[in-house]
Amino acid sequence: xxxxxxxxxxxxxxxxxxxxxxxxxxxxxxxxxxxxxxxxxxxxxxxxxxxxxxxxxxxxxxxxxxxxxxxxxxxxxxxxxxxxxxxxxxxxxxxxxxxxxxxxxxxxxxxxxxxxxxxxxxxxxxxxxxxxxxxxxxxxxxxxxxxxxxxxxxxxxxxxxxxxxxxxxxxxxxxxxxxxxxxxxxxxxxxxxxxxxxxxxxxxxxxxxxxxxxxxxxxxxxxxxxxxxxxxxxxxxxxxxxxxxxxxxxxxxxxxxxxxxxxxxxxxxxxxxxxxxxxxxxxxxxxxxxxxxxxxxxxxxxxxxxxxxxxxxxxxxx
Amino acid sequence: xxxxxxxxxxxxxxxxxxxxxxxxxxxxxxxxxxxxxxxxxxxxxxxxxxxxxxxxxxxxxxxxxxxxxxxxxxxxxxxxxxxxxxxxxxxxxxxxxxxxxxxxxxxxxxxxxxxxxxxxxxxxxxxxxxxxxxxxxxxxxxxxxxxxxxxxxxxxxxxxxxxxxxxxxxxxxxxxxxxxxxxxxxxxxxxxxxxxxxxxxxxxxxxxxxxxxxxxxxxxxxxxxxxxxxxxxxxxxxxxxxxxxxxxxxxxxxxxxxxxxxxxxxxxxxxxxxxxxxxxxxxxxxxxxxxxxxxxxxxxxxxxxxxxx
Amino acid sequence: xxxxxxxxxxxxxxxxxxxxxxxxxxxxxxxxxxxxxxxxxxxxxxxxxxxxxxxxxxxxxxxxxxxxxxxxxxxxxxxxxxxxxxxxxxxxxxxxxxxxxxxxxxxxxxxxxxxxxxxxxxxxxxxxxxxxxxxxxxxxxxxxxxxxxxxxxxxxxxxxxxxxxxxxxxxxxxxxxxxxxxxxxxxxxxxxxxxxxxxxxxxxxxxxxxxxxxxxxxxxxxxxxxxxxxxxxxxxxxxxxxxxxxxxxxxxxxxxxxxxxxxxxxxxxxxxxxxxxxxxxxxxxxxxxxxxxxxxxxxxxxxxxxxxxxxxxxxxxxxxxxxxxx
Numbered sequence: 001x002x003x004x005x006x007x008x009x010x011x012x013x014x015x016x017x018x019x020x021x022x023x024x025x026x027x028x029x030x031x032x033x034x035x036x037x038x039x040x041x042x043x044x045x046x047x048x049x050x051x052x053x054x055x056x057x058x059x060x061x062x063x064x065x066x067x068x069x070x071x072x073x074x075x076x077x078x079x080x081x082x083x084x085x086x087x088x089x090x091x092x093x094x095x096x097x098x099x100x101x102x103x104x105x106x107x108x109x110x111x112x113x114x115x116x117x118x119x120x121x122x123x124x125x126x127x128x129x130x131x132x133x134x135x136x137x138x139x140x141x142x143x144x145x146x147x148x149x150x151x152x153x154x155x156x157x158x159x160x161x162x163x164x165x166x167x168x169x170x171x172x173x174x175x176x177x178x179x180x181x182x183x184x185x186x187x188x189x190x191x192x193x194x195x196x197x198x199x200x201x202x203x204x205x206x207x208x209x210x211x212x213x214x215x216x217x218x219x220x221x222x223x224x225x226x227x228x229x230x231x232x233x234x235x236x237x238x239x240x241x242x243x244x245x246x247x248x249x250x251x252x253x254x255x256x257x258x259x260x261x262x263x264x265x266x267x268x269x270x271x272x273x274x275x276x277x278x279x280x281x282x283x284x285x286x287x288x289x290x291x292x293x294x295x296x297x298x299x300x301x302x303x304x305x306x307x308x309x310x311x312x313x314x315x316x317x318x
Numbered sequence: 319x320x321x322x323x324x325x326x327x328x329x330x331x332x333x334x335x336x337x338x339x340x341x342x343x344x345x346x347x348x349x350x351x352x353x354x355x356x357x358x359x360x361x362x363x364x365x366x367x368x369x370x371x372x373x374x375x376x377x378x379x380x381x382x383x384x385x386x387x388x389x390x391x392x393x394x395x396x397x398x399x400x401x402x403x404x405x406x407x408x409x410x411x412x413x414x415x416x417x418x419x420x421x422x423x424x425x426x427x428x429x430x431x432x433x434x435x436x437x438x439x440x441x442x443x444x445x446x447x448x449x450x451x452x453x454x455x456x457x458x459x460x461x462x463x464x465x466x467x468x469x470x471x472x473x474x475x476x477x478x479x480x481x482x483x484x485x486x487x488x489x490x491x492x493x494x495x496x497x498x499x500x501x502x503x504x505x506x507x508x509x510x511x512x513x514x515x516x517x518x519x520x521x522x523x524x525x526x527x528x529x530x531x532x533x534x535x536x537x538x539x540x541x542x543x544x545x546x547x548x549x550x551x552x553x554x555x556x557x558x559x560x561x562x563x564x565x566x567x568x569x570x571x572x573x574x575x576x577x578x579x580x581x582x583x584x585x586x587x588x589x590x591x592x593x594x595x596x597x598x599x600x601x602x603x604x605x606x607x608x609x610x611x612x613x614x615x616x617x618x619x620x621x622x623x624x625x626x627x
Numbered sequence: 628x629x630x631x632x633x634x635x636x637x638x639x640x641x642x643x644x645x646x647x648x649x650x651x652x653x654x655x656x657x658x659x660x661x662x663x664x665x666x667x668x669x670x671x672x673x674x675x676x677x678x679x680x681x682x683x684x685x686x687x688x689x690x691x692x693x694x695x696x697x698x699x700x701x702x703x704x705x706x707x708x709x710x711x712x713x714x715x716x717x718x719x720x721x722x723x724x725x726x727x728x729x730x731x732x733x734x735x736x737x738x739x740x741x742x743x744x745x746x747x748x749x750x751x752x753x754x755x756x757x758x759x760x761x762x763x764x765x766x767x768x769x770x771x772x773x774x775x776x777x778x779x780x781x782x783x784x785x786x787x788x789x790x791x792x793x794x795x796x797x798x799x800x801x802x803x804x805x806x807x808x809x810x811x812x813x814x815x816x817x818x819x820x821x822x823x824x825x826x827x828x829x830x831x832x833x834x835x836x837x838x839x840x841x842x843x844x845x846x847x848x849x850x851x852x853x854x855x856x857x858x859x860x861x862x863x864x865x866x867x868x869x870x871x872x873x874x875x876x877x878x879x880x881x882x883x884x885x886x887x888x889x890x891x892x893x894x895x896x897x898x899x900x901x902x903x904x905x906x907x908x909x910x911x912x913x914x915x916x917x918x919x920x921x922x923x924x925x926x927x928x929x930x931x932x933x934x935x936x937x938x939x940x941x942x943x944x945x946x947x948x949x950x951x952x953x
Contacts, residue, residue, distance in 0.1 A: 039816035040787075056788035152906065153679075182843065184902050187887035204856050209816060212889030236893045253821040254891050255846035257873060263828070264850060266821030288820075341780040344737055455644070490854040518733035521693055522797065525725050527717045540737040 001203060002028040002051070003169055007063035009046050009227075011056065018274045020046045023063070026300075028171065029172040035214040035235065038224035038251075041271050044207045048173045052090055053080040060143045061220045062172045067171070086116045089164035095156035098163070099148040105132075105159055106144035113168050114221060131162040134199070135192060154185035161192065168200060175207045190217060211254055215239060223247050226272045226282025233306040244305065246286045281311065289317050320540050348544070351621040353550040354579075358617025361610035368607055372425035380405030381416035382586060383423040384574040390414050395592055409595045411581075412588050420576050420600050427488065427577040429607070432516040432558035439557070440550045447504040448534060451511030458508075465501050473498045473560075487570040510542040544622035551615035555608050562604065574593040578604040630705070631837040632690070632723075632805050633666030637699035639689045639861075641681070648869065657909050661861040661917070662699065664936070667854075669804070672831065672838040674852030676845055676884070680906065682861035683841045684728075687807045687827035690839070691725050692716050699948060703805070721751055724798035728810040730790035730876040740777040740793055744768065747800035762788070767796040771826060771924035788819035795826065805837045806830075824851055845888050847874050857881050860917040861908060877951050878944050879924045916947070924948060 009021040021043040028034050038044040049055050051065055051072060065072040067088065072080065092098050100108055109128040113119040119127060132140035137157040148156055157177065164172055174193065178186035190213060197204050206218055215219055216237060221238045223231045223246065231244040242248045250264035269286035271277055278285070286292040289312055299309045308314075342350075353359055381387065389405070390398050391414045398410040408417035450461040479496045514520065515538065523537050556596075560577025564570040571577045578600050585597030639660040647654050657695070667673045675683045689696045692710055701708045703722060707716045712904040724747075727733035734743055744764045748755055765775045771792040772784075782790055793812060798806060807829070812820040824847060831838055842848045847868050848855060856866045857880065865878040876882040883902050902921045906911055913920065915930040922929065928947050936945040 037820065048845075055882040117680045183845070183887040183889075184678065184883055186889070190889075210889065211817070211891040215889065215891050215893045239891060239893045250817060251891060255824075255844075257846045257849050257885070257888055257890070264821035264824050266825055267818035268822070270788065270819075271816075343739075343781070459650070481912070502837040519735045520731055521688075522725070522727065522733055522794070523735075523746075524693060525691060525720055525798075526747050527720045527802070530752065537735055541735070559881060 001030045001068060002205075003064075003066040004047070004051075005066065007047065007050065007065060008051055009043065009055065009059055009061050009062065012058040012060065014277055018253070019277050020227050020274060021050075021200050022277070023230055024224070024227070025063075025228070026232065027223055028203050028205060030170065031197075031201050031203055032220065033206065035208065035218035035221045036224055037154055037205045037208060037211060037214055037221060039209055039271060042224040043274075044209075044224050045175055048175050048205065048207055049088060051173060052084050052175075053077065067303060077259075082116075086167045086175065087169055089169040090175060091157075091160055091177045093155065093179050095160045095180070096148065096183075098160045099156065102153045104145050104147055105151075107162055107166065109166060111157075112163060115116060115121040116167050127166060128162075131165050132159070132198060134165060135159070135162045137162070151235075153181055154188060157181060157185075157189055158192065160272065161196070161204040165196065165202075169202055171203045171205065172197075173205045173207070176209070177206075179208070179210070186213070190257040193217075194260045209241075211251060224251070227245075227274060228282055229301055229309060230283065231298065231308045231309070232301075233308075237306055243308045244310050244311075244316075245289050245317055246283045248317070249288075281309070322567070336434065348621045352617050355617040357613045358620075361613035361617070363519040364610040365614065366605060368425065368603070368610070369429065372422060372429050375425070376419065376423035379416060379422060381419050383415060383419040383576070385416065385419075386414045388414065394571070397577065398593065400595055408599045409593075411584060412593070415574070417581075417596065417599060420581060421603060423606075424576045424578045424581045425603055426598060426603075427571060428558050428561060428579070429490055431488070431495065431561045432554045435492050435499065435561075436502075436554035437550055438492070438496045439499040440553050441544060442496065442500045443502040443504040444507045444546050444549075446500070447507030448511050448538070450516055450529065451508040452534060452538070454512075463505055468498070468501050471498070473567075474564065474567070477564050479498055483486040483570060486570070488571070488575070491561070492544075492573065495560060499553070499557065499560075502541065502553050503546060506545055507547060508546050511538055514538050514541055548615065548619050548622060551611065551618050553614070555611040556603075556609075558607065578607075610622060628664050629669050630733040631669040631671075632839075633664075633702045634690065635700045635702070636662045636664050636666050637664070637683050637686065637689060637701065638697050639694055641694075646682055655910050658912060658922060659861050659909065660689065660696075661858075662911070663858070663861075663863045665856055665863075667805075667837055667839065669837055670831070670835045671853045672840055672851055674848035674855040675839065675841045675858060676843060676848050676855060677858035678843060678884075679911070681858040681862075683843075684809050685861075686841055686858070687725070687809050687841055691807055692719060693725075721763065721801055721807040722803055724801050724803035725807040725809060726791070726794055726798055726811045729814055730787050730794055730811075731782060731795050734790055739779050739781055740768070740773070743782070743793060744778075744796050744800055744914060747797060751801050763800070767800055767908050768793075770799070770830075771796045786819075786888075787815050790852060791815065791823050792826065795823075795830070799830065799834075801812060803836070808838060808840045808842075810842050811840075813842060816840075820847065824830070827851065845873075845884065857884065860906065860912070862917045863936050863943070863945055864918065865942070865944045865946075866936070867944075871942060877939065877942060879922050879948075879951065880918050880948050882951065883923075902920060916945075924951070 005025050007021055007024045010017040011020060019115065024047060026034065026131045027245065036044045036047065036202065046055065053072065061073055061207045068081065072083070083185070086311055091117050105270045106128060109131065110124050113127060129140055137143065137155060137158055151159065178189050181189060194217060206214065210212060218235050221233065222229060223244065225246050231242065238247060241249065242251055249265070249267040253267060255264055272282045279298050280295040280297050284290040291312065294311055297311065299311045301307050303311045366516040378496060387410055390410055394412065394414060400407060400409045405417050406418065408421060411420060446461050476498060477494055481490065484490045520533060520537055523533050523554050561570060561577060565579030566583040568583065571580055580607045581600035581606065582597060582604060586602060589597050632889055637660060638658065641657045641659055642654040663686060664683055665673060675686065677683045680913055685694060688694045690701055700785045703719060706815050708719050709921055717886045722779050741764055744767055745760055748760050748763060764778065767838045768778060772891045773789060773792055773796065785793065812823050815823060827838065828851060830836060840848060840851055852869045854866065855869050856879065859880050865872065866882045872881060873885065876885055907920050916922070919925050934945045936943045
């Protein structure tokens with residue numbers, strides 16, 4: 001359904017080009033849940049923004065983003081606006097940034113329906129209530145006239161999800177949907193997204209830095225580092241048999257609550273500077289398995305079900 | 319050969335690696351950005367020339383600004399225009415006084431009043447704003463109350479009343495302008511301090527047992543000095559404008575002393591008699607000063623405001 | 628084991644000035660911390676966990692003297708601290724230093740790294756000459772893993788993890804005995820987070836530091852702490868050794884919190900104990916148990932009487948239930 005092909009995004013700055021995303025390719029089938037995992041600066045959010053045509057003005061893109069065989073990147077803004085939110089919708093990290101503090105919840109939700117489907121009055125109200133029920137807002141009927149600040153953080157995120165669901169989109173982009181929330185609320189929201197995906201059959205692209213959130217949620221996982229795909233495979237394979245040094249390092253760095261180990265395995269060094277991206281593998285200078293060729297040659301992404309971009313064979317990794 | 323050996327030694331490599339990397343400080347960086355702005359540099363040069371003119375222009379004058387050229391009296395319209403031969407470079411005014419000398423004197427007064435009153439007012443306003451923002455609570459309420467009361471005073475009436483009581487000297491003029499404008503920059507500085515004081519590096523400074531004054535001067539002030547500088551660059555032309563306005567209305571500076579506003583006022587009165595130079599010269603200086611100050615302020619804003627980058 | 632720092636019945640209240648109807652009417656009072664007590668032995672780590680708004684940050688800020696406690700006492704090395712006395716505060720800050728949540732915002736953007744790390748030295752060791760100070764700054768930077776040649780750079784030229792290291796160097800410059808860590812790693816990426824946690828553990832081992840480590844991430848807290856204190860709505864819910872608390876939570880809130888922690892294992896079931904209801908307003912605390920509005924095990928007594936923390940063996944818990952059954 002969605003096919004991203006050789007996507008590169010760079011930003012023009014006074015100091016030169018910042019290469020945020022480099023040659024990223026992936027597909028999402030209808031009804032599939034894909035996770036994009038990466039640390040800050042890995043370019044994961046920029047991918048979501050480019051799908052919706054929301055990139056900053058100084059961005060330059062290359063490659064193709066095919067949504068139902070139409071290239072979103074060279075679509076005029078007027079067409080993109082139609083696709084946006086009708087077919088694809090996004091859930092941002094901070095619910096307050098997606099909601100207008102001066103409008104009641106009902107008006108904001110109605111506005112979406114009116115804009116995209118021309119629905120008004122009773123029909124619109126029924127759809128709004130249905131969406132709010134779907135995200136399990138208790139007593140939704142009586143809370144329609146409330147303003148966003150009258151809800152708690154978790155409830156606000158539910159409203160944002162309801163807003164994303166209104167037009168029954170085919171694809172939902174969830175950009176760190178639970179990062180701003182507490183763990184108990186995070187668990188509720190993730191479970192809700194799961195239920196909704198089953199009910200509505202939408203595809204979900206979950207963007208997160210938290211491997212724990214991905215584990216129980218997505219079928220497929222894409223690991224991003226320095227704007228490049230490091231590894232892409234079924235989630236189970238990523239967690240049980242990670243084949244890229246970065247994925248391995250990342251998994252070891254997460255403190256496990258049920259095992260008391262003396263020391264956390266950290267990855268030494270700092271993420272690469274995207275202003276002057278390294279010539280070879282972006283992870284080479286932090287990698288414990290890197291050899292000379294790693295610094296000079298860009299590792300290609302293997303084809304197949306379990307893709308990895310590493311010059312060294314799996315068996316030789318520590 | 320020998321030198322190459324030394325350079326290849328590990329000790330040298332280490333020494334080279336240990337060499338300090340010096341980064342440019344914010345102010346050095348800002349200066350570079352300011353001087354890249356050509357309009358601001360031209361304006362700064364203009365203002366500098368204007369200051370030189372005000373300071374040393376009298377040296378070249380052949381008349382003093384109070385002296386009346388009796389020979390021209392009565393025929394100002396015909397012979398009082400700009401003339402290099404009789405030493406009246408800019409002509410004479412309605413009373414036969416040398417306009418060049420008077421423009422020099424007027425520039426002195428206007429620039430002095432503008433800069434002194436502008437800088438003093440912003441200093442007072444910033445200090446009050448910093449105190450209000452840092453301490454908050456009752457202190458803040460009192461200062462904000464005073465701020466609101468000041469805003470409601472009609473300044474021209476206040477000006478007239480003040481001068482009626484204390485006379486119309488240059489010092490009184492600066493004093494009254496500072497009193498009316500002591501709130502300059504207060505709100506913006508107060509807002510800045512309120513944001514800055516909740517930053518964690520201020521907590522870190524408090525954890526070191528620093529006194530409030532030290533925190534304000536060492537940690538808060540350097541981080542908002544740019545706001546104060548920008549505000550000063552706005553306040554100075556504003557003060558010159560105020561001064562000209564009150565002088566134009568005839569309540570400002572006392573004759574025979576003069577200022578741009580007073581000169582423009584006199585020139586405007588005689589405009590209809592065909593002595594246009596009496597308006598033209600002071601107005602030109604006034605406009606050059608204001609435009610230069612405006613572009614300098616603009617350049618400073620571009621160079622200093624972190625959001626602009 | 629000698630006791631390093633102990634807190635007895637500490638409360639913090641904030642006056643909300645915006646809530647005043649008239650300039651002379653009383654302001655609403657927000658109770659951020661409600662009578663928390665604990666003690667930490669020298670060289671040990673106490674972890675404080677809870678969700679946003681539970682008062683965990685306010686608790687350490689009160690210990691540091693950054694906000695004024697409204698009641699209760701803090702005892703440092705056997706001597707109670709008088710927060711109204713400047714001399715006492717000064718003495719406190721030589722021994723207690725703090726690491727902050729936002730690594731970049733905790734460094735003054737107009738100062739170089741050298742100036743930032745040297746500042747505590749000029750404040751606490753005024754007799755030190757310039758040369759000794761430079762040596763000390765270099766030693767501190769070496770210790771936290773920042774190359775010395777970067778000493779003349781400004782904070783914005785460093786990444787979040789490096790800024791946090793610089794913040795740690797600044798705190799260490801005062802040669803403290805207690806390090807208060809207010810969510811020191813929550814703004815950092817996982818791989819960097821591990822570096823900073825490891826650094827803190829190394830420093831603790833080498834210098835015998837006592838840590839009070841506040842975080843919302845139970846995984847990190849469990850990893851670094853000897854004991855864990857769970858807070859909810861400003862009150863203490865449970866306190867136990869890290870192992871006991873994680874393996875056998877005895878308070879309904881602790882259990883809900885633990886069940887919600889995402890585990891990086893695709894076979895683990897995502898099955899949190901869902902907490903119903905909303906957090907009550909901290910302006911209007913319930914008379915009974917603080918957790919009653921969301922507790923799945925609530926019974927009559929919970930709404931009438933607030934459970935005081937009591938000892939069950941080594942563990943402390945504030946719950947009327949004798950034992951928590953599944």
